[in-house]
Structure formats: C-alpha cells, structure tokens
Amino acid sequence: MIDADQEFFLDPSRCIGCQACFHACAECDTHRGTSMIHLEYADRAESVQTVPVVCMHCDDPACANACPADAIKKTADGIVQSSLQSRCIGCSNCVLACPFGVPKYVAKIDQMMKCDQCYDRTSTGKRPMCVTVCPSGALAFGTREEIEKKRRERPIDAFVFGPQIVHTKVQMMMPLHATALDLDLADLVEGASNGPKTGLEGRLPDLVGR
Amino acid sequence: MYGPHLNETPAGGWSTAGEADKLVKTHCCFCGVQCGIQLKVKDNQVVGFEPWEEFPVNRGMLCPKGVKRYLQGGHPDRLLTPLIRTESGFRPESWEKSIDLVAERIRRIQEKYGRDSFAVISGASLTNEKAYLMGKFARVALKTKNIDYNGRLCMVAAGAASRKAFGVDRAANPWSDLPLAKCIIIAGSNIGECFPILTDYIWRARDNGAKIIVIDPRATPIGRTADLLLPVKPGRDSALMNGILHVCIEKGWIDRDFIMKSTNGYDAVRATVANYTPARTAEITGVPAALIERAAEYWGTAATAMLVHARGIEHHTKGVENCLTCINLCLATGKIGKPGSGYAMITGQGNGQGGREHGQRCNQLPSGRDIENPEHRRLVAERWGVPESELPGAGLASTEMMEAIHKGEIKGLLSICINPVVSLPDAAYTRAALEKLEFFGVIDFFMSETARHADVVLPGSLQEEDEGTITTAEGRVVLTKQAVTPPGEAREDWRIICDLARKFAPWDKFPYQCPEDIFRELRTVSRGGPIDYYGITYDRIEKEHGVFWPCPEVTHPGTPRLYEGGTFHHPDGKARFHAVEYRPPAEDVDAEYPVILTSGRVVSQYLSGTQTRRIGPLVQQYPEPLVEMHPKMAASVGVRTGEQVTVTSRRGSVTLACQVVKTIRPDTIFIPYHWAGEKSANRLTIRALDPISKIPEFKVCAVRVEKASGGPRP
Numbered sequence: 029m030i031d032a033d034q035e036f037f038l039d040p041s042r043c044i045g046c047q048a049c050f051h052a053c054a055e056c057d058t059h060r061g062t063s064m065i066h067l068e069y070a071d072r073a074e075s076v077q078t079v080p081v082v083c084m085h086c087d088d089p090a091c092a093n094a095c096p097a098d099a100i101k102k103t104a105d106g107i108v109q110s111s112l113q114s115r116c117i118g119c120s121n122c123v124l125a126c127p128f129g130v131p132k133y134v135a136k137i138d139q140m141m142k143c144d145q146c147y148d149r150t151s152t153g154k155r156p157m158c159v160t161v162c163p164s165g166a167l168a169f170g171t172r173e174e175i176e177k178k179r180r181e182r183p184i185d186a187f188v189f190g191p192q193i194v195h196t197k198v199q200m201m202m203p204l205h206a207t208a209l210d211l212d213l214a215d216l217v218e219g220a221s222n223g224p225k226t227g228l229e230g231r232l233p234d235l236v237g238r
Numbered sequence: 239m240y241g242p243h244l245n246e247t248p249a250g251g252w253s254t255a256g257e258a259d260k261l262v263k264t265h266c267c268f269c270g271v272q273c274g275i276q277l278k279v280k281d282n283q284v285v286g287f288e289p290w291e292e293f294p295v296n297r298g299m300l301c302p303k304g305v306k307r308y309l310q311g312g313h314p315d316r317l318l319t320p321l322i323r324t325e326s327g328f329r330p331e332s333w334e335k336s337i338d339l340v341a342e343r344i345r346r347i348q349e350k351y352g353r354d355s356f357a358v359i360s361g362a363s364l365t366n367e368k369a370y371l372m373g374k375f376a377r378v379a380l381k382t383k384n385i386d387y388n389g390r391l392c393m394v395a396a397g398a399a400s401r402k403a404f405g406v407d408r409a410a411n412p413w414s415d416l417p418l419a420k421c422i423i424i425a426g427s428n429i430g431e432c433f434p435i436l437t438d439y440i441w442r443a444r445d446n447g448a449k450i451i452v453i454d455p456r457a458t459p460i461g462r463t464a465d466l467l468l469p470v471k472p473g474r475d476s477a478l479m480n481g482i483l484h485v486c487i488e489k490g491w492i493d494r495d496f497i498m499k500s501t502n503g504y505d506a507v508r509a510t511v512a513n514y515t516p517a518r519t520a521e522i523t524g525v526p527a528a529l530i531e532r533a534a535e536y537w538g539t540a541a542t543a544m545l546v547h548a549r550g551i552e553h554h555t556k557g558v559e560n561c562l563t564c565i566n567l568c569l570a571t572g573k574i575g576k577p578g579s580g581y582a583m584i585t586g587q588g589n590g591q592g593g594r595e596h597g598q599r600c601n602q603l604p605s606g607r608d609i610e611n612p613e614h615r616r617l618v619a620e621r622w623g624v625p626e627s628e629l630p631g632a633g634l635a636s637t638e639m640m641e642a643i644h645k646g647e648i649k650g651l652l653s654i655c656i657n658p659v660v661s662l663p664d665a666a667y668t669r670a671a672l673e674k675l676e677f678f679g680v681i682d683f684f685m686s687e688t689a690r691h692a693d694v695v696l697p698g699s700l701q702e703e704d705e706g707t708i709t710t711a712e713g714r715v716v717l718t719k720q721a722v723t724p725p726g727e728a729r730e731d732w733r734i735i736c737d738l739a740r741k742f743a744p745w746d747k748f749p750y751q752c753p754e755d756i757f758r759e760l761r762t763v764s765r766g767g768p769i770d771y772y773g774i775t776y777d778r779i780e781k782e783h784g785v786f787w788p789c790p791e792v793t794h795p796g797t798p799r800l801y802e803g804g805t806f807h808h809p810d811g812k813a814r815f816h817a818v819e820y821r822p823p824a825e826d827v828d829a830e831y832p833v834i835l836t837s838g839r840v841v842s843q844y845l846s847g848t849q850t851r852r853i854g855p856l857v858q859q860y861p862e863p864l865v866e867m868h869p870k871m872a873a874s875v876g877v878r879t880g881e882q883v884t885v886t887s888r889r890g891s892v893t894l895a896c897q898v899v900k901t902i903r904p905d906t907i908f909i910p911y912h913w914a915g916e917k918s919a920n921r922l923t924i925r926a927l928d929p930i931s932k933i934p935e936f937k938v939c940a941v942r943v944e945k946a947s948g949g950p951r952p
Contacts, residue, residue: 041463042437042441042463043459044430044431044434044437044459044460044841045430045459045841046301046302046430046431046434046459046841047302047841047842047859048299048300048301048302048304048305048434050302051302051305051306051855052300052305054855055286055287055305060252060286061247061252072897072899073869073879073898073899073900074899074900075457075462075900075901076457076458076459076462076901077462078459155298157289160289160291160298160299161289161298161299161300161304161305162299163296163299163300163301163434163435163437163438164430164434164437164438164441165437165438165441165442178442178445179445180445
C-alpha cells in the first residue's frame with residue numbers, strides 16, 4: 029500500500045523540458061526499456077513551455093470504464109493499474125477514453141501500457157522514479173502539508189471537461205485563487221482564443237529594442 | 239567501424255534489471271554539478287542506475303544525461319586495444335610496443351626541434367589526480383612548457399576575473415545559498431539545459447519570494463518563468479552590467495561601508511559607469527531602459543542577492559571584462575560573502591573547477607600556484623625533488639596551440655580528454671593543424687573525431703572505470719569510485735600516463751600505485767598554497783559527502799562560503815574593483831554578414847558529444863543541430879520550421895534544418911555545437927581570443943542565412 033498521506037503533485041510551470049522523467053521511467057524494473065510517461069511542448073514556436081504527462085489516477089477512471097475486457101484495475105489505495113496482460117485485448121478504447129492522453133497501445137506486445145505511479149516503488153515507501161530524478165520539482169511526491177508549506181501554488185484535483193468534472197488522485201499545482209482547471213476547448217482552437225498571453229516569451233519581440 | 243554508433247540497451251540486455259551485483263555510490267560524469275548517483279553493476283559491467291537520495295546536492299535528482307550515462311557500459315564503439323595508424327587504417331598493437339613507440343616519437347621530436355616542440359593538451363573532465371599528473375608529466379618527464387587544457391574553452395575567463403577581483407578562483411558561495419537569496423541574476427546561463435539540477439535551487443528561491451532575473455538572448459527554460467528576462471544582444475554584457483550598476487549608484491542602492499572597508503578601486507568604476515545611463519545602455523544592448531531600471535531595483539533593494547553566470551558571458555573576446563562587471567555589481571552593493579549573498583560562475587565541465595587548480599594549465603603550477611612566481615616555483619620544485627631551473631616557464635594556451643602547429647613551432651602533440659576538432663572554433667583550421675603534426679598521440683575511450691587524426695590511440699578509461707576526486711562547480715571535493723575495471727586491454731588513464739612518464743623520468747618521480755597515492759602527494763604539494771587541499775582525505779570525503787576547499791588541516795571543516803566578513807584573498811585582504819569600458823565583439827554584423835550567430839548546448843548532449851552522441855535515447859531526444867530563428871527572420875529568409883537553411887560565415891558554412899521560434903531575438907540565430915563534420919557549428923565560429931584568458935568568442939560572430947538550395951536534404 030502507498031502511505032495514505034503521500035501524494036503526487038504536478039507543476040508544469042516548473043518544467044524545463046529536460047525529459048529526465050521520461051528516460052528514468054524506462055529504468056523502472058517492472059517495465060524496463062519502455063517509458064510509460066511522456067513530455068510535450070505546449071507550442072514550441074511560441075514558447076519553451078513543456079508539460080510532463082503522467083497518469084492522473086482518476087477517482088472514476090474513464091480508461092477502466094471504457095475497457096470491454098475489464099483489464100484495468102484500481103487498487104484500494106487509488107492507483108489505476110496498467111492493463112492486465114491476461115485480459116487486455118489491445119482494442120485501444122482506453123486510449124481514446126482518457127481525457128489526459130495517458131494510455132498508450134504498444135503494438136509490439138499488443139497491449140496497453142500506462143503509468144502506475146511506480147507501484148513497485150511507491151508501495152514500499154519509495155518515491156516514483158520520475159519524481160525522484162526530476163531536477164525542477166515539476167514532479168513532486170510527499171504530503172500535502174509539506175507542499176503547501178514550501179510552495180506558493182495550491183494543489184487542485186478537479187478538471188472540468190465541458191459538463192463533466194474529473195477528480196484525480198494526482199494533484200495539479202495551480203495559482204492560489206484557482207479551484208479547478210477549466211479546459212475550454214475554444215482556447216485550443218486557432219483564432220478562437222481570447223485568453224491573454226501570459227508567458228514572457230510571448231512578448232519577447234516587443235521587449236527587444238532596436 | 240568506430241562509430242558513433244548508438245547504444246540503446248544496457249550491457250547484458252534489459253533483463254539484467256534488479257539483479258545487480260552491487261550499487262556503487264559515485265557521481266555523474268557530465269557537468270560541474272557532479273550529481274550523486276548509484277551505478278548498478280553486474281558481471282563487471284555498468285548496467286543501470288538507482289538514484290542516490292542521500293547525496294545532499296541533488297538528492298536523487300538527475301538530468302537525462304545522468305539517467306542514460308550508464309549506456310556507455312559495454313558500448314560497441316569502446317576502444318579495447320592500443321591502435322597504430324597505418325596506410326590502410328588503424329591496427330591493434332600491444333601496450334608495450336605502443337608505449338615504446340609514443341616515447342620514441344616524443345624523444346625524436348624533442349631532440350630534433352627542442353623540448354617545447356612537443357605539447358600536451360588535456361581536459362577538465364579528468365579527475366584532480368589526473369590533472370595533477372598531466373602537469374607533472376609534462377614539466378618533470380617531458381620538460382616541455384607547452385601543457386594546457388580544454389578549460390580554455392570553458393570558464394577560464396571567469397577564473398581570471400575572480401583571481402583579479404578576489405585573489406582566488408572559485409565560486410564564492412555554495413548552491414545552498416541560492417534559496418536564501420531574495421534576488422538572483424542569472425547572466426548567460428541556460429541553467430535548465432546545462433545544469434538542470436540547479437533549477438531546483440532557483441525555483442526554491444522563487445518559492446521563498448526571490449525575484450529571478452535572466453539575462454539571455456533566448457527565452458530559455460529558466461528564462462520562461464523568470465520575473466524579468468533581459469534579452470541582451472550577444473556580446474553586449476559588460477555594457478548591460480555597467481548600466482545596472484549605474485542605476486544602483488544613482489538610486490543609492492550601494493553599500494558604502496563595505497566599499498570603504500573591504501574594497502579598492504570603486505571611484506574609477508563609479509566614474510566609468512556614470513556614462514552608462516539606461517538610455518545609452520539600452521542603445522548598446524538592445525534591452526529596453528525600463529527593464530534595466532527594474533533589474534537594478536530588484537537587485538539593489540533586495541536584502542540578499544546572488545549573481546551566477548556561465549559561458550554566455552564568458553565565451554567572448556572580453557570574457558574577463560564581462561565577469562568583472564558582474565563582480566563590480568556584487569561588490570558595490572555589498573552582496574558577497576554572506577548567507578544568500580554572493581557570486582558564482584557555474585563551471586561547465588565535469589571537473590571544470592578541479593581541472594583548473596592542479597597544474598595542467600600553461601601558466602600554473604599545482605594548487606593555483608603561479609609558474610612565473612619565483613617563490614611558487616621554488617616550493618613546487620622542492621616538493622617534486624627537481625631543480626627549480628629545470629621547471630619550464632609559461633607555455634601556450636590550448637587555443638593558441640593550433641596556431642603554433644601551423645607556424646611549425648609545435649611538431650608533436652599528446653592529447654587526453656579533449657576533442658578539439660569539434661570543440662575549437664574554426665574547425666577547418668584545427669583539422670589542418672592536426673594533419674601537419676609529425677606525431678599525434680591520443681588517449682581516449684572512444685574514437686573521437688580528433689582521435690581519427692592520431693598516429694597512436696591508447697584506450698583509456700571512462701569515469702566509472704577509474705577512481706579519483708572531482709571538485710564540483712561550488713568548490714566541493716567529491717570522490718568518484720571505480721565501479722568496474724576497464725574492458726578488454728583498456729587501462730586506467732593514470733596508469734598510461736605513469737607508464738609513459740617512467741620512460742622519461744626516474745621511477746621515484748612517478749611512484750604511484752593507485753589514485754589515492756597521487757592525491758596524497760597533491761595534498762602535500764598544495765599545503766599552504768592558494769588552493770589548499772591538505773585537510774581533505776578520501777575518508778573524509780566519503781563520510782562528509784564532500785569537503786569544500788580551502789581546507790588546510792584534517793580537523794578543518796572546509797569552506798563552503800568564501801569571503802565571509804569581507805575578507806578577500808589579495809595580500810591586503812581587500813577585493814578589487816575593475817573599471818570596464820564596453821567594447822564591441824571581434825566580428826560585428828555588416829551588410830555582407832548581417833546576422834549574429836550564438837552557440838551553446840542542448841540538455842541531452844554534453845560538450846563535443848564524444849560520449850553523448852553514442853547514447854541512443856539521448857540522440858533521439860535531439861538528433862541533429864537545428865538553427866533557431868525568430869519568425870521575423872524566417873519570414874525574411876523565406877523558410878518555415880523544418881526547412882533547410884545555409885548559414886555562412888567568413889570561416890565556412892553549414893546547412894541544417896531550422897526551428898522557427900519566438901524565443902530568440904530577431905537579430906540572432908542559435909546553433910548548438912555538439913556535432914562534428916558538416917553539422918558542426920564551429921565551422922562558423924571565429925578564432926578570436928580574449929587577450930587575458932585566451933577563451934574564444936564562441937558566443938558571437940557574424941553570419942548570413944539563406945534558404946538552402948536543392949530542396950530538403952535526406
């Protein structure tokens with residue numbers, strides 16, 4: 029069991045895009061050679077902002093709900109496991125269902141693989157591999173009390189997708205006034221966004237003098 | 239047949255997981271942070287790693303280079319026997335005959351052209367023991383004055399500035415001071431990619447309320463969320479720092495008591511920076527005046543503040559001057575020698591700090607002693623048991639050696655731990671020089687692009703195949719352990735050097751049985767010197783997770799923070815200001831070459847790439863150099879992301895894919911330099927040196943950018 033007070037915190041604002049997490053994930057003993065997480069540039073042309081993507085371990089996991097073979101199990105301590113080899117039929121329903129883009133179908137073994145928060149490590153008192161190596165603190169693992177004391181952001185576990193609210197075990201660090209992360213699709217549609225650009229780099233051309 | 243080939247899987251395959259014979263607590267071989275790491279060893283092969291969470295600097299954190307470094311174990315390109323160049327390529331040879339051949343060729347060249355006609359060129363990824371040994375080998379065995387190292391390409395400008403200002407060359411504060419600072423200026427350091435672990439220290443400072451100011455022509459990962467990004471035009475750093483100090487003085491944000499009690503030379507600096515008004519500074523640097531004023535306010539009004547810098551301000555023909563203007567700001571505001579207040583150059587190479595301390599530099603004897611200082615010469619000669627008159631004087635810097643080869647002054651060369659074909663500016667000039675040599679010997683573990691020019695290649699050791707101390711960028715002396723023995727007939731570097739040395743010098747001058755023997759001698763020689771290691775032992779290092787020099791006695795705790803109480807290392811105990819007038823780079827843009835080229839690193843590669851270009855997952859992360867350019871420039875060139883552009887300077891040209899990003903100044907392009915041959919950024923860079931430190935101007939030269947003809951290349 030993972031200690032009940034140990035939680036996973038994600039803060040992309042700290043991420044430097046180094047991919048240490050991605051590479052270290054592939055070093056975990058249970059799936060050595062295959063990384064179960066990934067890291068993406070939000071929009072490299074605009075910014076160096078990167079986002080590490082680990083499984084959010086939803087309270088009511090869409091991946092497991094969509095699985096026709098009942099191959100995705102959730103442990104009593106809230107970890108949504110990778111697919112069971114004996115059950116997974118490689119249909120990729122879970123890949124399509126996940127709102128965070130986490131599960132990956134691995135053709136080589138005809139099976140879905142995804143992050144299980146390093147259950148072999150976390151259930152024995154260690155931190156997940158990706159968190160342990162992360163040099164920026166974008167990935168953190170510990171108690172809520174510790175993180176709230178150390179950081180200026182607050183952890184959020186509610187994600188709004190249209191009419192649906194997804195609650196997760198993994199916490200996203202957000203500005204103090206935030207209560208949920210609202211992913212308005214309009215922000216992702218070219219020309220439709222009214223949102224202000226907040227990154228410094230968005231203003232770089234204007235900052236540069238003659 | 240020598241690669242670079244990509245190693246994708248651990249020695250013995252992925253199934254070696256979990257069954258390691260042992261875990262060895264040691265350090266990463268890449269960069270001056272020297273993160274602690276545990277290497278997994280099975281059947282005398284490094285097959286993986288486990289984080290080492292007890293080591294206090296990185297507490298288990300690693301960057302991708304650290305995570306994947308173990309893939310050098312069992313690498314197919316590993317050199318396993320000595321090799322001799324023949325008409326039809328390299329052939330294997332025995333150690334005995336190879337060492338004899340190298341010794342015979344050295345002797346022949348020295349007899350024919352004089353002792354100094356044979357040069358030794360070494361590197362700052364070597365341990366302290368090897369750095370010490372290389373200096374002694376050159377001066378006592380070969381008796382040549384020409385020994386220098388690749389630190390000339392690294393932080394030597396910062397070292398020279400610190401010696402001038404403080405009287406000693408070391409980061410003034412430990413990293414643990416960073417989170418205590420209320421303002422941090424990061425000048426020319428892409429911390430997120432070059433020293434990823436330090437990001438955590440910067441973010442912790444920010445958590446504690448610090449203002450972070452980043453000075454960089456690019457919005458790097460650390461710049462992205464800084465409070466202030468000053469997008470300086472490459473080559474204008476000294477003007478910018480003068481401008482910030484100007485505002486601090488105008489507003490009275492200076493520490494008069496500290497200036498009076500602990501420094502010399504302030505008045506000249508005040509008079510000089512008086513001319514660097516925000517408006518004029520903005521005109522020179524391309525940074526808006528309002529941002530310069532705000533930076534000064536953040537720094538000047540902060541209770542504590544630290545300034546850190548790296549190659550971005552050091553790789554210039556005024557590298558020393560750039561660093562001195564940073565030091566002037568720290569001194570004038572009294573931000574030095576206190577918890578959370580101070581100054582650090584972030585040394586780049588694995589042993590960039592120790593590599594410049596122990597006598598492998600052309601102008602330096604061990605422990606930072608000066609080769610031209612009669613007292614220092616007498617003392618070292620006495621401890622080495624050689625007549626002072628036989629110690630050579632100052633030799634040529636490594637960056638000057640290629641010119642000396644072209645001129646015929648240097649006829650033979652032995653190199654270790656350096657790949658100048660990739661790392662020196664103006665690569666064509668370097669290649670031509672190596673082909674002119676009458677003899678070229680190389681010690682390396684892979685066939686680097688430089689080793690291909692050698693007459694003899696001796697297979698040395700990877701970091702994990704040898705033991706020895708490293709001094710990290712914060713001045714902490716740590717111990718790297720031998721996890722495995724060298725494969726095949728490869729040998730530990732120190733054994734190779736000792737074998738060669740004994741062909742020229744009596745056995746008792748090189749009597750070492752192990753690296754610790756060398757360290758014991760190094761400690762003794764350093765005793766009472768500017769860089770005192772006497773109190774540091776292997777035992778203490780292991781027990782204390784490293785010891786900071788100076789450490790004059792075994793009972794001394796070591797010195798993490800320098801200059802406490804405003805006491806500096808010059809004879810009068812005071813720090814020295816240096817007035818610096820801005821001067822332009824060696825090659826400015828003009829109508830023919832209208833674009834500024836700056837070069838640097840990416841997170842997945844290390845230096846000339848001899849190691850990291852052979853590690854599959856790191857190569858996949860960033861396979862080839864890209865030309866970063868702003869959309870405005872891309873529009874004028876007529877290219878989009880992914881299209882090929884040809885970049886041409888007065889030295890040569892390269893054709894590479896471009897990456898169009900808003901994260902760079904519109905007047906500047908960036909190319910990372912880790913690659914060889916046709917993809918080498920150093921085909922373009924200029925062979926112009928800082929007059930004091932001899933560091934090349936990698937960070938600014940003039941180029942022209944055109945859409946490549948002939949469509950996309952494979």
